[in-house]
Amino acid sequence: MERQQSRVYEAQLRLAAHYVMVVCKACQDYLRGFEGSVAAVLAFNAERVQIEKSAAWLLDHIDHPEAARLFVQMVRDGYQLLYTSVPDEDLQRWLQQSLQAAEQLGDVSAQAKHLYALGWSLNRKGDVQRSYRLIEDAYARAEAVGDAPLMSAILVVRADLARRRGELAAAAEYRERAHAIRRDLGDALGIHHYLYEKGDRAAADGRLDEALQYYEQAYNRAVKAGGYREIARVLTSIGLIYNRQGRHTDALAVYEQALEFSQRIQFPPVIVYTLHALANTSIAMNNLDAGQSYLEQALDLAEQAKLEVVPDILAELGHLAYRYGALEEAQQYLDRALETHRARENNYNISGDLAYLALVYAAQQNFAGAQEATLECLRLTMAQTSEVELLTPIFTAVHLRILRAFSPSVSTNEQTALLHTALHWAGTVLAHPGVDQVKRDTFASFRPALETALGAQRIARLLAEGAQLDLMTVVTDVEAALQP
Secondary structure, three states: OHHHHHHHHHHHHHHHHHHHHHHHHHHHHHHHOHHHHHHHHHHHHHOHHHHHHHHHHHHHOOOOHHHHHHHHHHHHHOHHHHHHHOOHHHHHHHHHHHHHHHHHHOOHHHHHHHHHHHHHHHHHOOOHHHHHHHHHHHHHHHHHHOOHHHHHHHHHHHHHHHHHOOOHHHHHHHHHHHHHHHHHHOOHHHHHHHHHHHHHHHHHOOOHHHHHHHHHHHHHHHHHHOOHHHHHHHHHHHHHHHHHOOOHHHHHHHHHHHHHHHHHOOOHHHHHHHHHHHHHHHHHOOOHHHHHHHHHHHHHHHHHOOOOOHHHHHHHHHHHHHHHOOHHHHHHHHHHHHHHHHHOOOHHHHHHHHHHHHHHHHHOOOHHHHHHHHHHHHHHHHOOOOOHHHHHHHHHHHHHHHHHHOOOOOOHHHHHHHHHHHHHHHHHHHHOOOOOHHHHHHHHHHHHHHHHHHOHHHHHHHHHHHHOOOHHHHHHHHHHHHOO
8 A cells, every 4th residue: 555655646646747847947038038928827727626636635745845846846846837827816825835844955056036025025015024023034145145136136125125124225135235236236127126116206206208218228137138028017117207297198098008918928017006097097088988997997807817906996997986976986995995905904904995985975074984094194194204195185174075065964054164174284395396186186176166156265365374374283173174
């Protein structure tokens, strides 16, 4: 019986080894770019069922050194293709299990790669503290084995973590060290990522022409390397700049190109990213039906691929439904988004969901619910470090006061009092250098009704008075006013 079991084990091990080689070979093809990438994804999908069965068998026998080595090899050498083809939560589980096996085997190179991948994933999710520990550990191990390409990749994440902690000089140093390694290696994709990230920073600072220049350089590098997903992503980013410049037709054309590239390798994160961008531009062009269709496509694909962005798309569908006047539908979307963000303890997104939900409650004449949601939004935002983020709950409180002032049950005297307070707070928000155009446009939409009620001169005076108020004083006033 033991002999028979041994034969079965050996046969299963050989079968698993074959599919590990299939994954590793396909990943090599994937990294060649262009048609090699497409062929690799097709090959992986054709064998997907057997690959997953082999992975499950290896995990069941991970205490055997030969099975552990095979599983570690598959995750280490097939990671780029696995990242493209396997849902993130499944890949995270494989990385954790493979890291434990690599530690038992003493494979420092694999440990470094797994720690980097796990740390990078946590960084994307906003878990800075846990990410920092993993990334520092990954760098020490990569340096110990002299893995220069991995060291450069880790330095990029170290730069982002330093930026999040406000250590801007350290972040710049890490980025330049990473770029120097990639330049010495002639790493076209690595240089692409460097240029792309510089474009992102310029875009975030509002330097749109400079961002376009970096994105165009990054695009050229991605084409040289044949990276379909990188080409798709940078094209979408170019389209986002066009959208911000009001060049909506140009943006749509670029997004269509991006979608074609991402769909060739069936890479859900970038497909969803591009569908999301198509939705935003369609909505900016007031084509709400197209916007909703793109968001629904993005949601369906994100749910299938188990992507982190699912609740963010739900929130946007909720806001769009609010614009349509479909208030019950809006509340359902936002409740689902909130439930997911609360489960993940993602306070930044929870506060955004609550700001949307407050407006839905107000439109339903549920002003008590609206105030409660805004108060929670404010308190969550106060725990964050950015002053700019506080503008959202304050402006939501402005929005609620104006809606309440013009509701049928409010007397003339009460309306005047509500509007006076709202305009003081609005003056603080609109005078802040970090205020976005959406808030300006929203306030402009209220202007005709406000002028009818108070007159243009009175409005100008109240806004000017609000502009002189200290932001934290206004935060305290808003919090007090929202108390039940």
